[in-house]
Amino acid sequence: MNIQCRTIHEGDPVIISSAFAEQGWDKPQSLYERYAQEHQKGERVTIIAEVDGVFAGYLNVLWHSTYPSFRSQGIPEINDFNVLIRYRRQGIGSILMDQAEAVIKERSAVAGIGVGLFSDYGNAQILYAKRGYIPDGKGIHNGEKYIGYGDHVQIDDDIALFLTKELR
Template identity: 40%
Template sequence: MGEERIVRKMLFEDIEGLSNAFVEQGWPERKDVLHKYFLEQEVGERQVLVAVVGESLAGYITVIPLAKHGPFAGLYPELTDFNVFESFQKRGIGTALLDKAEQEALKYSDVVTLGVGLHKGYGPAQRLYIKRGYIPDGSGLWFNNEALRPICSL
């Protein structure tokens, strides 16, 4: 039958475990960011949904009721900081997290937006977004809340 899988709101106690999971896969620790997310969750500015498999934290995604940056700032909810730890990938965890996150985002709007990382570490998430029907908006790359301008012409 397999281990029980649930998706639930982040608890304060999850901060250390999530941060440690990043370190275990060779990424920087994230305690400060996760603590900030938890505080934002406490005041309703963000939801942090955590996937738990058995006793292990498998990943998380955040839902912002109104995007803070980019072309949809202040207009639509945004799914952002989507992470499934490497040892849990290709097991349906990402799909379960996105299902729950989309369900929550649709409470705010019938339009859901994504913040998408572009380096190859985000490749599995990028492919999953396309399979689920997400389409780039055509506004280009954004950095520090501004659309990037071309740096040269060919």
């Protein structure tokens, strides 16, 4: 198995969207077209992983996070990290994370990432802990505000705990 990483190209959006559709996920091509445009503008870095030349996963580095704590501190965020189900547990996620951390290290001593709270994110939770990411101490966030004691929320993909790692 030959795993290679590269940045997003113009022809990737249709390939990525189709690959996720094959596994039953709705990830519209327009999302990846936006990623490619923002990558070209330098607003994000979109890293693609391929196995033997076939798309396997991706992640983004956002230079200006929408998460308030990261944004105010200038912490780049690893964002929208996805590996196709058939390629999971083969080291691809770790390779993508290595690439993202190397990109971030060129500009920042700290990397940030958010992770969902329910079982679908279990593998990611374990991966981030093993890589040395620790909670930022702000609690959970729903994409709009921090969740406080007594708040009622629906647990979905927007509910996340944000973590940071010192890059050495």
